[in-house]
Amino acid sequence: MTHISATVDGVHRQGEVEPRTLLVHWLRESLGQVGTTVGCDTSNCGACTVLVDGRSVKSCSVLAVQIDGKSVTTIQGLAEGEDWHPVQRAFKECHGLQCGYCTPGMVMASVDLLSENPNPTEAEIREGLEGNLCRCTGYHNIVKAVQTAAAEMGATT
Amino acid sequence: MIPASFDYVKASTVDEAVAALVKGGEDAKVLGGGQSLLPVLRLRLNAPSVLIDVSEVGEMRALTDDGDALLIGASVTTYEVMHSELVKEHAGLLSLTAGAVADPAIRHKGTFGGSVAHADPAGDLPTVAAALDCEMVIAGPNGRRTVAAKDFFVDYFTTALAADEVLVAVRVPKLGAGWSYNYQKFNRTAQAWAIVGVAAAVKSENGTITEARVALTNMGATPIRATGVEAALAGASSSDAIAAAASKAADGTSPTSDLHADSEYRKHLAAVLTRRAVEAASGI
Ligand SMILES: Cc1cc2nc3c(=O)[nH]c(=O)nc-3n(C[C@H](O)[C@H](O)[C@H](O)COP(=O)(O)OP(=O)(O)OC[C@H]3O[C@@H](n4cnc5c(N)ncnc54)[C@H](O)[C@@H]3O)c2cc1C
Ligand code: FES
Numbered sequence: 200m201t202h203i204s205a206t207v208d209g210v211h212r213q214g215e216v217e218p219r220t221l222l223v224h225w226l227r228e229s230l231g232q233v234g235t236t237v238g239c240d241t242s243n244c245g246a247c248t249v250l251v252d253g254r255s256v257k258s259c260s261v262l263a264v265q266i267d268g269k270s271v272t273t274i275q276g277l278a279e280g281e282d283w284h285p286v287q288r289a290f291k292e293c294h295g296l297q298c299g300y301c302t303p304g305m306v307m308a309s310v311d312l313l314s315e316n317p318n319p320t321e322a323e324i325r326e327g328l329e330g331n332l333c334r335c336t337g338y339h340n341i342v343k344a345v346q347t348a349a350a351e352m353g354a355t356t
Numbered sequence: 357m358i359p360a361s362f363d364y365v366k367a368s369t370v371d372e373a374v375a376a377l378v379k380g381g382e383d384a385k386v387l388g389g390g391q392s393l394l395p396v397l398r399l400r401l402n403a404p405s406v407l408i409d410v411s412e413v414g415e416m417r418a419l420t421d422d423g424d425a426l427l428i429g430a431s432v433t434t435y436e437v438m439h440s441e442l443v444k445e446h447a448g449l450l451s452l453t454a455g456a457v458a459d460p461a462i463r464h465k466g467t468f469g470g471s472v473a474h475a476d477p478a479g480d481l482p483t484v485a486a487a488l489d490c491e492m493v494i495a496g497p498n499g500r501r502t503v504a505a506k507d508f509f510v511d512y513f514t515t516a517l518a519a520d521e522v523l524v525a526v527r528v529p530k531l532g533a534g535w536s537y538n539y540q541k542f543n544r545t546a547q548a549w550a551i552v553g554v555a556a557a558v559k560s561e562n563g564t565i566t567e568a569r570v571a572l573t574n575m576g577a578t579p580i581r582a583t584g585v586e587a588a589l590a591g592a593s594s595s596d597a598i599a600a601a602a603s604k605a606a607d608g609t610s611p612t613s614d615l616h617a618d619s620e621y622r623k624h625l626a627a628v629l630t631r632r633a634v635e636a637a638s639g640i
């Protein structure tokens with residue numbers, strides 16, 4: 200077992216993990232942060248996307264031991280109290296989800312995209328979310344949600 | 357799925373990593389960004405006894421100007437390669453191609469060195485290493501050595517790296533004035549690997565190509581330099597001349613057939629993509 204400590208959604212967490220523990224399993228099974236989903240076994244779908252030190256990663260393809268000393272943000276760490284993050288609000292308002300399975304990863308990838316490119320074109324949004332698969336929406340409303348969030352975030356900052 | 361058990365060593369220097377590899381023997385593996393290795397371990401296609409994490413070794417995280425070349429540490433991420441001003445200025449083909457690898461989340465973790473060491477014939481960055489005549493700086497128990505790209509890629513997923521060696525950095529010779537470049541990647545869905553890819557760098561004077569480098573992705577077991585095309589491009593100044601040169605792209609290759617494309621189709625793609633890459637690079 201290896202000792203790790205990290206900040207997860209603003210809270211300092213630590214524990215003993217087997218080196219083979221995937222970050223997503225540590226989040227879900229040890230910390231009970233089940234907002235992050237697992238959609239595939241091939242690193243393809245992006246459902247498990249979280250931010251590590253502010254940048255998106257697929258938490259099924261990172262070892263928990265690798266985030267020792269780092270800061271992790273999951274879908275559960277985006278809202279400030281009752282106030283949803285603008286990207287969360289936009290996904291709801293634009294109907295950017297149907298079953299919702301891809302949504303935690305889709306939202307985190309969108310947050311990452313907007314942090315780097317606050318005003319993306321439609322093509323840049325599609326390109327920026329290429330690592331996230333959605334089996335329901337056909338992506339149209341997801342793109343709309345990211346555009347809506349970008350406009351709102353631009354207006355408020 | 358969950359990988360089989362292994363021990364984990366986080367190396368802080370190259371020497372530590374080599375010592376851990378020697379100690380771990382045949383079953384030890386280097387962990388870079390893990391974006392190829394962890395999927396393999398999760399599918400239990402491999403079960404190393406110990407992983408030696410080099411992703412935060414200081415020397416391997418450095419990207420420096422080394423005179424006539426850039427020295428890019430093996431643990432510099434694909435994302436960092438893509439956005440580095442130094443790489444954009446002196447090895448634009450590499451930053452352009454880094455942007456064609458996988459997707460943003462994978463580029464944030466995956467490393468240049470990991471991609472080169474993994475030597476997937478469908479990998480985009482090994483092709484650039486071949487096109488730019490990069491040199492691999494390797495450390496092992498007997499010290500360091502440097503291996504040219506043409507000798508480094510040996511076979512499918514096989515390189516000149518011995519089991520107890522670490523890829524420390526890649527020396528990327530600068531493309532000087534007059535060079536322009538392009539990478540063409542043919543795939544069918546976003547984020548997918550190349551069915552065929554072509555990296556081209558050309559040097560032109562007054563609308564005439566004087567020198568060219570062309571390398572192919574997924575046209576064989578290793579990245580392949582299309583030397584016939586390179587020779588035929590010297591002196592080309594029209595799109596007909598480029599098309600004639602590009603038609604030699606698949607000469608001497610025997611690409612595999614798989615569910616994405618058969619061998620003949622890959623050969624066709626190699627010629628088409630070579631023409632497009634050279635046209636886009638040269639502006640002719
Ligand atoms: C869904 C998906 C799509 C992808 N699409 C593409 C694509 O389109 N194009 C592309 O080129 N790649 C693609 N990749 C692969 C990705 O670029 C990987 O990041 C890269 O191939 C491996 O880099 P890594 O740092 O993650 O290496 P790891 O996974 O850590 O290691 C890969 C191999 O290299 C060895 N290794 C790593 N670093 C060193 C070192 N310093 N010295 C010695 N050995 C070392 C490891 O032991 C292992 O055998 C994709 C991956 C995924 C999961
Ligand atoms: S669950 Fe991580 S990419 Fe699909």
Ligand code: FES
Nearest residue numbers: 297299333334335
């Ligand atoms: S909403 Fe169902 S997978 Fe995206």
